[in-house]
Amino acid sequence: MGTVTTTSKSEAAYQLVSERITNGAYSPGYRLVLGTIADELGCSVVPVREAIRRLEAEGLVHFTRNVGATVAHVDSTLYLHTMQTLMIIEPAATALAADSMDAAWLARARELNEKMRQCLEDFDPVAFTRMNTEFHQLLYGQCPNPHILDLVQRGWRRLAAMRASSFTHIPYRARESVKEHDALLDLIADHATPAQIEAACREHRAHTLNSYLKAAGMEPSAI
Amino acid sequence: MGTVTTTSKSEAAYQLVSERITNGAYSPGYRLVLGTIADELGCSVVPVREAIRRLEAEGLVHFTRNVGATVAHVDSTLYLHTMQTLMIIEPAATALAADSMDAAWLARARELNEKMRQCLEDFDPVAFTRMNTEFHQLLYGQCPNPHILDLVQRGWRRLAAMRASSFTHIPYRARESVKEHDALLDLIADHATPAQIEAACREHRAHTLNSYLKAAGMEPSAI
DNA sequence: GTACATCAAATCGTATACGATCAGTGTGCG
DNA sequence: CGCACACTGATCGTATACGATTTGATGTAC
Incomplete structure (x- = not known):
């Protein structure tokens, strides 16, 4: 109303x-x-x-x-395919958004990551996941190419649906994730090139994917 | 019935x-x-x-x-955005399809590219464009990740719609394109790594994009 | 006891109908 | 003469209704 x-x-x-x-x-x-x-x-x-x-x-x-x-049913294959897609697009989107990452943006990103760290202390995985999503949205959100932005958002939506079905609640590498976020922000603060940002971002995602593969007892190349 | x-x-x-x-x-x-x-x-x-x-x-x-x-109206921005999206996804899809590029596949690709060369001789741009699309489909078509495959195909569909509206009929760099295709096939024949294939493929697409930008009187970075 | 044919319930696919909304047009007033 | 407002025609949004298709169950023959 x-x-x-x-x-x-x-x-x-x-x-x-x-x-x-x-x-x-x-x-x-x-x-x-x-x-x-x-x-x-x-x-x-x-x-x-x-x-x-x-x-x-x-x-x-x-x-x-x-x-x-x-x-839609979620199986391991579907999850991996979605992750693989995001692994390609999200870093690219983040690199394209590099221009709009100014000091104010950086401060917000730092703050959010600190909150995530706090969530770890508080053992609050739900809030952590929510903030993780938010953090990544902050990363790619200013991507000036609407098509790419749309693709990334769809990927995250699908991941959210999968998580809701409690499929991907594997022992999470939350602690490493936060550290990698910090490293990425350091890189951005140092005025890294878009290519460097893209590489770092892709690394971050690859680590998540590999940790899942490992937890599921698969070979890192099993995708 | x-x-x-x-x-x-x-x-x-x-x-x-x-x-x-x-x-x-x-x-x-x-x-x-x-x-x-x-x-x-x-x-x-x-x-x-x-x-x-x-x-x-x-x-x-x-x-x-x-x-x-x-x-939908097609303007320069939309075209560039679509090209930029494809420039990210198509090379990745092609790299993922590398496994299924055997000798038979290679022979078909070579043959198709030769046909394209023939189209150049015959000044048949319509057939050339059709075969170019086909060639690229051959490249990424065996990508085992259905999501990525879908994204690439959508991109090409949109490009086709744009071309139909006679928007992108700029003086085409068809000749360079065919050469680059050959170089790419050489690379594949030499059992290049997926990463190398991806890079070469992205180069190819970047060249097309830049030639358009140049023809439109834009800076190469104007995307 | 099993396999197959038949039937009924559930659900979808689409036609038709009507209310809602918007763009364009004409009229009255300033 | 120009602007604001009401009106009209076109088009969309959705409800309702009915035919089409599928699924699962039931019954019968072997």
Whole structure:
């Protein structure tokens, strides 16, 4: 009501389902029945259908003609593929955003990383994950190329959906992560070239990926 | 009736409009009216609407609520952004596909590139462009990561739509392109590492981009 | 007991209909 | 003469309705 922007029912349906998938209310495999969701939203099936198809395009739901939609299953392969995609795009996006990383930006990034460190002390993994996402958004968020930005955001959304299904809660390398963030910020503070930033960022992501592979008992090259 | 595969009307609408955009029948700015397209297809507006929204998600169509859809305008910025995105993803996809580049593959690639060279002799730019697309598909097509593959294909689709609107028909550096293709194939034949392939591929794309920038009278860094 | 054919319930796909919204146009007032 | 406002036509957004398709269950023959 407070919103001036006229939100269509289709948009509302999209946001509702999207939210429920990313926060885990709908687990992978959950059957998304158009009529049910429509009833819940107090609208007809048409807008819901559109929302589901959009989510399908994003890879969050699996859709079969004349059968229906289910929340996309997450398996190891899918996770690795998403990570691999992000490993390519996110560093590039971050490098492109380098221009807008001024002193004020750096201060915010430092502050956020300190908060993450605090979360470690407090054993608060949920807040840590949230802030980690926020930190990375800060990194690539000013990327001037909207297409690239969009791709990165989609990747993170998918990761969020996977995490919500408690798939990737492996013994997290949170401590190393924070250190690597600091090192990256040091690099930026020293006016590193975009190429250097990109390399460091990719390293960071590769470490995360490798630690997952190791935890899952796979070879580092098993992707 | 003849078709065994049940193609939905929505899919038919998607393919029709998509085709017309990519081959230039619908120029940028062209107004896509649901009812009109629906009549033409002999179906109702609902499937058409879904098709349009899908095209919007791909960036081929611009959509305004309660107003309608138009074929997306292509300007220099959009072109550069798309090129920049492809410059990041396509080389990565190609590197990932390196494993499946065996002798038979190499032979096909060589043959295709020779055909392109022949197109140059014959002054047939349309065929050249088609084969260039095909050549690049051969390069990244066996990328085992479906997400990355999808991103690359979307990029090329958008480029095709732009070309159809006769936007990027700048004096083409076709001759250099063919040479670079050969050099790349030599590299692959010599069992280069994926990293080397990626670098070479990125170089190739950077050259294309720079030649466009130069032709448009922009600085190479103006992206 | 198993395999297959048949049937019914559930769900999707699309047509049609109507209300909502927006761009363009004409009219009245300043 | 120019601007603001109401009106109109076009188009979209969504509800409802019905046919099409699939799935799972039931019953029957072997």
